[in-house]
Amino acid sequence: MAPIERIIAILRKAYPRSRTALRHEGPLQILVATILSAQCTDERVNRITPALFRKYPTAAHFARARRAALEREIRPTGFFRNKARHIIGAARAIVDRFGGEVPDRMEDLLSLPGVARKTANIVLSSGFGKAEGIAVDTHVRRVSQRLGLSGHEDPEKIERDLLAIVPRRDWLDFNYMLVNHGRAVCRARNPRCADCPLRRLCPSAPRFMGGR
Numbered sequence: 001m002a003p004i005e006r007i008i009a010i011l012r013k014a015y016p017r018s019r020t021a022l023r024h025e026g027p028l029q030i031l032v033a034t035i036l037s038a039q040c041t042d043e044r045v046n047r048i049t050p051a052l053f054r055k056y057p058t059a060a061h062f063a064r065a066r067r068a069a070l071e072r073e074i075r076p077t078g079f080f081r082n083k084a085r086h087i088i089g090a091a092r093a094i095v096d097r098f099g100g101e102v103p104d105r106m107e108d109l110l111s112l113p114g115v116a117r118k119t120a121n122i123v124l125s126s127g128f129g130k131a132e133g134i135a136v137d138t139h140v141r142r143v144s145q146r147l148g149l150s151g152h153e154d155p156e157k158i159e160r161d162l163l164a165i166v167p168r169r170d171w172l173d174f175n176y177m178l179v180n181h182g183r184a185v186c187r188a189r190n191p192r193c194a195d196c197p198l199r200r201l202c203p204s205a206p207r208f209m210g211g212r
């Protein structure tokens with residue numbers, strides 16, 4: 001088995017329910033929740049989205065939202081002015097150009113205001129069950145680098161490296177597995193290498209813990 005396949009097999013066992021922690025129903029909610037999750041914890045986003053999604057059940061509702069009201073409602077997630085602008089802008093584009101339905105193609109998602117590749121990948125995977133890439137956030141970047149899967153800093157280059165080695169059938173889950181692993185074990189500060197099931201495959205693990 002190739003090292004990447006062993007890594008995936010180990011991660012699957014460790015994180016059998018590798019799904020986004022952002023609560024959502026459908027593509028619109030995961031799009032909004034993902035925009036809100038920038039520089040914010042999923043828990044904090046989950047605290048405000050139930051009321052938000054009740055008030056704005058469709059893209060048309062978000063498109064008509066009053067900016068000041070939306071800013072107030074999403075304020076706990078930080079960077080609320082930018083996020084409100086992106087949510088309203090994306091919702092208007094969805095209404096104007098896509099008949100009110102979140103599009104399910106990468107290029108269409110990337111044409112929405114405030115939607116970069118990471119967000120588009122999450123919407124495609126969590127909203128539509130489609131894998132056109134691997135979303136690279138701070139956890140995926142750190143864990144990929146430590147595991148020696150990419151030497152790049154730029155998320156798009158890291159994604160390119162990952163897409164070249166991760167089998168396509170695993171693209172959907174790979175982001176979630178690395179995010180879960182990054183939160184639980186391979187933390188930014190003080191990674192728990194001694195408890196890590198990947199330590200024998202990991203070039204960053206201290207040698208006395210079994211690293212290569």
Ligand code: SF4
Pocket residue numbers: 143146147185186187191192193194196197198199202203204205
């Ligand atoms: S061995 Fe350490 S550095 Fe490597 S993946 Fe595990 S926690 Fe991260």
